[in-house]
Amino acid sequence: MTQRQITEVRTAHPSRDGDGVAIQRISGMRHAGMDPILMIDELRSEQREDFAGGFPPHPHRGMQTLTYLKRGGISHEDSLGNRGEIRGGGAQWMSAGRGVIHSEMPTVDTNGLHGFQLWVNLPAAQKMSAPNYRDVPANELVEWRGEGTSATAIAGQWHLADADVTGPLAELAGHAGVLDMSLDPEVELTLQVPDEENLLAYVYAGSMIVNAREVHAQQMAVTSAGRVMTLHAGVEGTQVLLLRGAPLGEPVANYGPFVMNTPDEIEQTLRDYQSGQFP
Template identity: 65%
Template sequence: MTNRSIVEIRNAHNSRDGDGVAIQRIAGMQHAGMDPVLMIDELRSDDRQDFIGGFPPHPHRGMQTLTYMKQGGIVHEDSEGNRGEIRSGGAQWMSAGRGIIHSEMPTQDSDGLHGFQLWVNLPRAQKMSAPQYRDVPLAGLAHWAEGNTSVTVIAGDWSFNGSPMTGPLEKLAEQAGIADAQLAPQAQLTVVTKPQAAVLGYVYDGDAQVGERSITHQQLFITSQGEQLTLSAGEQGAGVLLFQGMPLKEPVAHYGPFVMNTAEEIEQAIEDYQSGKFPGGA
């Protein structure tokens, strides 16, 4: 089988979003190597002032979000009448489609917060589809373990050391998947992949190695095409969020919370939101 290698390493950057929430962000709106992933945010702090403001109501169109919490809790509410709360280990998925307004606020008992939000692009044919939402607690996710290595599978079809696994959030666009791998020091994990899929990994704890290249925490690695990825943990072990998906290879036009294919479609999204045509709009 053809082994994947690292073709690029990207560093996360300090940023703030929502009502001043501190995040580590890797943006890939125009990055062909990340397609169909648009952006990866990591929220991690023990100081409530870094996240207490949360993400008050705001619109989206043309993309999906997947939120995965390792510590603390988040409450989702949206203009379609959905409300969901996830705590440590749970995940939320939302497809904005033609338009939705939602908020994501930390639970009042969250002394610390550690989680991720992934933006996934919707293909042109689905950008004006109906909005959808689903949340899954930790117990509802798929889990795999072998020796001192464990993986939580949130979305997509995966194979770890020869064991096939499927996550419950099956509606992530373009066969996209997300899995949380935790490797003991010096442990190795082999992931079978579709040759043409984009396969990425974000190291959030420790350090890891793919082939001859090393990656440390708050770094994203982008891989070449291939049939398998072999990931090795360093002396401190590694926590790695893995992503996969089939590239859309479509033009991306982006403005704030809107992701479309053309500038004209972005202008229409802004006009529709401002004129109250989004569900729950003014």
């Protein structure tokens, strides 16, 4: 089976979004090797002032969000009347479809926050579908342990060593998968993924090596096609978020929180939002 290689290492850049929330961001709006993943944000701070403002009400259209928390708490409210709250280890998923307004705010007892938000592209045929929302608490996620390794499956089916692990969230576009993995120092693990899917590896602690190429914390590896990838943890071990999905291969036009296929569709989206046609 063909081994995947790292074709590019992308470094997260510090940014602020929402009401001044400090994040580390990797954007891939038009990056073929990341399709259907549009963006990865890591939120991590011990200081409440870095995230206290949260993400007040704002609109979306044409994409999905997935928020996965390692620590802290986030509450969600949207214009369809959905409300939910997740704590460390849980996930929230939303499909904006044709349009929704939502907010994501840290819970009042959250003093340290660590988590990730992913944007996943919707195919053109689904961009004007009905919005949807789902909470996935930590006790619904699937845990796996191997020798010197552990993983939490959030979405998709993963073949790790000699085991299959499937996350409970099946609603991600492009059959996208999300797996949170930890490897002890210098432990090696081989995983298999469909050859036609894109596979990304965002390291958020320690380092990892793939075919002699090293990836450090706050860096993401973009990989070539291939059926197999072997991860080798660095001397301090590694914690890595693995993301995969079938590329949509469609043009991307975006403006802030709106992701469509053409500039004309973005213009129409702005008119719809300004005229109050979002629910």
